[in-house]
Amino acid sequence: MSPEKAQAYWKENISTIFKLLIVWFVVSYGCGIIFINELNAIEISGVKLGFWFAQQGAIYVFVVLIFVYVKLMSGIDEKYGVHE
Template sequence: MSDKQDKATAYWKENLRYLLILLSIWFAVSYGAGILFKTALDSFKIAGFPLGFWFAQQGSIYVFVILIFVYVRLMNKLDKKYGFDE
């Protein structure tokens, strides 16, 4: 039973680490690019719109969707690593 509990604890530690990393990336993109660095990014344009505006309106959503797919891929690998892929 101890081995099973150790695997489950290690699994959740790694899962939480992935979550913190991915949510930090999302926070950096949505808050950093959309708010903090907006004026610096506005010097660049995408389809005629300032890049800071684009990140605030579209970019953080796109990054979030991409991070969902990354999380699914990471969790599939993690499940295989710890033998939870059934």
């Protein structure tokens, strides 16, 4: 792989990671801390939504983001010819 292509690969990889970390930050910090009062106005099965995000929702989103990362990186790997 040429140095230019390798640099483009890593730039796209880091960009993908950064975007997913932003989503995780917004869900875990935003929904669990900043917007908790607004979300607590909504109840699902007797549990306030803000509390749910703080306790479990952020973890579920993190696990989903792992699968999204795998899918996105598979596409990037194929695009640059470094897939297994």
